[in-house]
Amino acid sequence: xxxxxxxxxxxxxxxxxxxxxxxxxxxxxxxxxxxxxxxxxxxxxxxxxxxxxxxxxxxxxxxxxxxxxxxxxxxxxxxxxxxxxxxxxxxxxxxxxxxxxxxxxxxxxxx
Amino acid sequence: xxxxxxxxxxxxxxxxxxxxxxxxxxxxxxxxxxxxxxxxxxxxxxxxxxxxxxxxxxxxxxxxxxxxxxxxxxxxxxxxxxxxxxxxxxxxxxxxxxxxxxxxxxxxxxxxxx
Numbered sequence: 001x002x003x004x005x006x007x008x009x010x011x012x013x014x015x016x017x018x019x020x021x022x023x024x025x026x027x028x029x030x031x032x033x034x035x036x037x038x039x040x041x042x043x044x045x046x047x048x049x050x051x052x053x054x055x056x057x058x059x060x061x062x063x064x065x066x067x068x069x070x071x072x073x074x075x076x077x078x079x080x081x082x083x084x085x086x087x088x089x090x091x092x093x094x095x096x097x098x099x100x101x102x103x104x105x106x107x108x109x110x111x
Numbered sequence: 112x113x114x115x116x117x118x119x120x121x122x123x124x125x126x127x128x129x130x131x132x133x134x135x136x137x138x139x140x141x142x143x144x145x146x147x148x149x150x151x152x153x154x155x156x157x158x159x160x161x162x163x164x165x166x167x168x169x170x171x172x173x174x175x176x177x178x179x180x181x182x183x184x185x186x187x188x189x190x191x192x193x194x195x196x197x198x199x200x201x202x203x204x205x206x207x208x209x210x211x212x213x214x215x216x217x218x219x220x221x222x223x224x225x
Contacts, residue, residue, distance in 0.1 A: 032211055043201055043216035044154070087154070097142075097161060097210045098169060103153035 003100035023088030117217035134202030142205040143185040
Protein backbone atom coordinates (compact mmCIF):
# COMPACT_ATOMS: atom_id res chain seq x y z
CA UNK A 1 0.00 0.00 0.00
CA UNK A 2 1.23 3.48 -0.83
CA UNK A 3 1.90 5.90 2.02
CA UNK A 4 -1.16 7.97 1.18
CA UNK A 5 -3.78 7.36 -1.50
CA UNK A 6 -6.48 9.67 -2.73
CA UNK A 7 -8.88 9.51 -5.65
CA UNK A 8 -7.90 12.58 -7.68
CA UNK A 9 -11.40 13.13 -9.07
CA UNK A 10 -12.45 15.69 -10.13
CA UNK A 11 -15.43 15.74 -7.82
CA UNK A 12 -18.02 17.94 -9.53
CA UNK A 13 -20.38 19.21 -6.86
CA UNK A 14 -23.48 21.38 -7.31
CA UNK A 15 -23.40 24.49 -5.20
CA UNK A 16 -25.08 23.83 -1.87
CA UNK A 17 -24.54 20.07 -2.00
CA UNK A 18 -22.44 17.88 0.25
CA UNK A 19 -19.29 16.17 -0.93
CA UNK A 20 -17.13 13.64 0.87
CA UNK A 21 -13.93 11.84 -0.02
CA UNK A 22 -11.53 9.50 1.66
CA UNK A 23 -7.81 9.15 2.05
CA UNK A 24 -6.18 5.83 2.91
CA UNK A 25 -2.81 5.64 4.62
CA UNK A 26 -0.28 2.91 5.29
CA UNK A 27 1.38 4.07 8.50
CA UNK A 28 -0.67 2.37 11.21
CA UNK A 29 1.37 4.16 13.88
CA UNK A 30 0.25 7.61 12.74
CA UNK A 31 -1.20 9.73 15.53
CA UNK A 32 -1.86 12.91 13.59
CA UNK A 33 -3.42 13.63 10.26
CA UNK A 34 -3.93 16.75 8.24
CA UNK A 35 -6.05 18.11 5.42
CA UNK A 36 -4.56 20.91 3.37
CA UNK A 37 -6.29 23.01 0.75
CA UNK A 38 -4.42 23.98 -2.39
CA UNK A 39 -5.75 26.41 -4.96
CA UNK A 40 -4.48 26.13 -8.51
CA UNK A 41 -0.76 26.95 -8.68
CA UNK A 42 -0.77 28.27 -5.13
CA UNK A 43 0.82 27.02 -1.94
CA UNK A 44 -0.99 24.47 0.25
CA UNK A 45 -2.62 25.83 3.40
CA UNK A 46 -3.72 23.88 6.43
CA UNK A 47 -7.45 23.30 6.52
CA UNK A 48 -7.75 20.95 9.46
CA UNK A 49 -5.74 18.78 11.82
CA UNK A 50 -7.06 15.46 13.11
CA UNK A 51 -5.56 13.97 16.27
CA UNK A 52 -8.31 11.67 17.52
CA UNK A 53 -11.51 10.38 16.00
CA UNK A 54 -12.28 13.50 14.07
CA UNK A 55 -12.61 17.24 13.89
CA UNK A 56 -15.19 19.74 12.77
CA UNK A 57 -14.79 23.33 11.64
CA UNK A 58 -17.89 24.99 10.31
CA UNK A 59 -18.96 23.24 7.12
CA UNK A 60 -15.93 20.95 7.15
CA UNK A 61 -15.78 17.67 9.03
CA UNK A 62 -12.88 15.25 9.13
CA UNK A 63 -13.29 11.72 10.47
CA UNK A 64 -10.67 9.13 11.26
CA UNK A 65 -11.15 5.40 10.96
CA UNK A 66 -8.08 3.77 12.45
CA UNK A 67 -9.27 0.20 11.94
CA UNK A 68 -9.54 0.68 8.19
CA UNK A 69 -6.74 3.27 8.05
CA UNK A 70 -8.53 6.06 6.31
CA UNK A 71 -9.58 9.61 7.02
CA UNK A 72 -12.42 11.38 5.33
CA UNK A 73 -13.27 14.98 4.62
CA UNK A 74 -16.86 16.12 4.26
CA UNK A 75 -17.86 19.52 2.98
CA UNK A 76 -21.45 20.58 3.61
CA UNK A 77 -23.34 23.33 1.79
CA UNK A 78 -20.60 23.65 -0.82
CA UNK A 79 -19.65 27.15 -1.94
CA UNK A 80 -18.05 28.14 -5.22
CA UNK A 81 -15.04 29.22 -3.19
CA UNK A 82 -14.56 25.63 -2.00
CA UNK A 83 -13.28 24.69 -5.46
CA UNK A 84 -9.73 23.54 -4.82
CA UNK A 85 -7.61 20.46 -4.37
CA UNK A 86 -7.67 18.91 -0.91
CA UNK A 87 -4.45 17.19 0.13
CA UNK A 88 -4.34 14.47 2.73
CA UNK A 89 -1.14 14.49 4.78
CA UNK A 90 0.06 11.88 7.26
CA UNK A 91 3.39 11.07 8.96
CA UNK A 92 5.54 9.03 6.64
CA UNK A 93 6.35 5.44 7.64
CA UNK A 94 9.82 6.00 6.18
CA UNK A 95 11.08 8.67 8.53
CA UNK A 96 10.32 10.08 11.95
CA UNK A 97 10.36 13.67 10.83
CA UNK A 98 8.68 13.49 7.46
CA UNK A 99 5.19 13.89 6.16
CA UNK A 100 3.68 12.07 3.21
CA UNK A 101 1.35 13.98 0.94
CA UNK A 102 -1.48 12.50 -1.06
CA UNK A 103 -1.98 13.60 -4.64
CA UNK A 104 -5.15 15.38 -3.66
CA UNK A 105 -8.88 15.32 -4.29
CA UNK A 106 -9.89 17.96 -6.80
CA UNK A 107 -13.24 19.55 -6.01
CA UNK A 108 -15.11 21.67 -8.53
CA UNK A 109 -18.23 23.38 -7.22
CA UNK A 110 -20.67 24.10 -10.02
CA UNK A 111 -23.16 27.00 -9.87
CA UNK B 112 3.44 39.49 8.92
CA UNK B 113 4.41 35.86 9.52
CA UNK B 114 5.56 34.38 6.26
CA UNK B 115 7.85 32.13 4.27
CA UNK B 116 9.50 33.92 1.38
CA UNK B 117 10.99 32.19 -1.64
CA UNK B 118 13.00 33.69 -4.46
CA UNK B 119 12.91 33.64 -7.37
CA UNK B 120 9.25 32.91 -7.97
CA UNK B 121 9.83 32.07 -11.60
CA UNK B 122 13.04 31.04 -13.33
CA UNK B 123 13.97 29.67 -16.72
CA UNK B 124 17.50 28.38 -16.96
CA UNK B 125 19.61 26.02 -19.02
CA UNK B 126 21.05 22.61 -18.25
CA UNK B 127 24.15 22.74 -16.09
CA UNK B 128 23.91 26.34 -14.92
CA UNK B 129 24.08 26.34 -11.12
CA UNK B 130 21.22 28.06 -9.36
CA UNK B 131 20.01 28.72 -5.85
CA UNK B 132 16.46 29.17 -4.68
CA UNK B 133 16.36 31.07 -1.43
CA UNK B 134 13.90 30.50 1.39
CA UNK B 135 13.50 32.64 4.46
CA UNK B 136 11.01 32.49 7.35
CA UNK B 137 10.37 35.09 10.04
CA UNK B 138 8.53 32.87 12.53
CA UNK B 139 11.58 31.51 14.37
CA UNK B 140 10.68 27.97 13.30
CA UNK B 141 13.17 25.18 13.89
CA UNK B 142 11.95 22.93 11.09
CA UNK B 143 12.25 23.80 7.43
CA UNK B 144 11.75 21.69 4.35
CA UNK B 145 11.80 21.72 0.56
CA UNK B 146 9.24 20.01 -1.65
CA UNK B 147 8.73 19.65 -5.34
CA UNK B 148 5.33 19.23 -6.93
CA UNK B 149 4.83 17.59 -10.29
CA UNK B 150 1.59 16.75 -12.11
CA UNK B 151 0.30 13.35 -11.10
CA UNK B 152 2.96 12.90 -8.42
CA UNK B 153 1.90 15.22 -5.67
CA UNK B 154 4.27 16.89 -3.24
CA UNK B 155 7.55 15.08 -2.62
CA UNK B 156 10.05 16.07 0.01
CA UNK B 157 13.57 16.90 -1.16
CA UNK B 158 15.43 17.81 2.04
CA UNK B 159 14.51 18.94 5.49
CA UNK B 160 16.22 20.55 8.44
CA UNK B 161 15.30 20.23 12.10
CA UNK B 162 17.73 22.87 13.30
CA UNK B 163 20.72 24.96 12.33
CA UNK B 164 23.44 22.80 10.77
CA UNK B 165 21.13 19.75 10.81
CA UNK B 166 19.81 18.59 7.46
CA UNK B 167 18.55 15.27 6.14
CA UNK B 168 17.37 13.74 2.91
CA UNK B 169 13.74 13.44 1.99
CA UNK B 170 12.22 11.29 -0.73
CA UNK B 171 13.96 12.79 -3.77
CA UNK B 172 17.29 14.41 -2.77
CA UNK B 173 19.29 13.50 -5.88
CA UNK B 174 20.59 16.54 -7.72
CA UNK B 175 19.95 18.94 -4.86
CA UNK B 176 21.91 20.39 -1.97
CA UNK B 177 20.81 22.44 1.00
CA UNK B 178 22.42 24.30 3.85
CA UNK B 179 21.14 25.66 7.14
CA UNK B 180 23.64 28.14 8.50
CA UNK B 181 21.01 30.33 10.10
CA UNK B 182 17.62 29.44 11.56
CA UNK B 183 15.68 31.68 9.22
CA UNK B 184 17.26 30.64 5.89
CA UNK B 185 17.20 27.33 4.05
CA UNK B 186 18.43 27.70 0.46
CA UNK B 187 18.01 24.98 -2.15
CA UNK B 188 20.95 24.56 -4.49
CA UNK B 189 20.92 22.90 -7.88
CA UNK B 190 24.59 22.45 -8.77
CA UNK B 191 23.95 21.23 -12.32
CA UNK B 192 20.26 21.49 -13.17
CA UNK B 193 18.74 19.06 -15.63
CA UNK B 194 15.39 19.14 -17.45
CA UNK B 195 13.92 16.54 -15.06
CA UNK B 196 14.26 19.14 -12.31
CA UNK B 197 11.68 21.33 -14.03
CA UNK B 198 9.04 21.59 -11.36
CA UNK B 199 7.16 23.74 -8.87
CA UNK B 200 9.17 24.03 -5.66
CA UNK B 201 7.82 24.88 -2.23
CA UNK B 202 9.69 25.75 0.90
CA UNK B 203 7.90 25.22 4.20
CA UNK B 204 8.54 25.72 7.89
CA UNK B 205 6.96 24.31 11.01
CA UNK B 206 6.89 25.39 14.65
CA UNK B 207 7.33 21.73 15.64
CA UNK B 208 10.91 20.53 15.56
CA UNK B 209 9.73 17.16 14.30
CA UNK B 210 7.93 18.77 11.41
CA UNK B 211 4.82 16.74 12.27
CA UNK B 212 2.36 19.55 12.56
CA UNK B 213 1.20 22.54 10.60
CA UNK B 214 3.47 23.49 7.76
CA UNK B 215 3.65 27.07 6.54
CA UNK B 216 4.48 27.19 2.85
CA UNK B 217 6.09 29.80 0.69
CA UNK B 218 4.32 30.86 -2.48
CA UNK B 219 6.35 28.52 -4.63
CA UNK B 220 9.12 28.81 -7.21
CA UNK B 221 8.39 27.62 -10.71
CA UNK B 222 11.60 26.41 -12.30
CA UNK B 223 12.07 25.46 -15.93
CA UNK B 224 15.32 23.85 -17.05
CA UNK B 225 15.87 23.82 -20.80
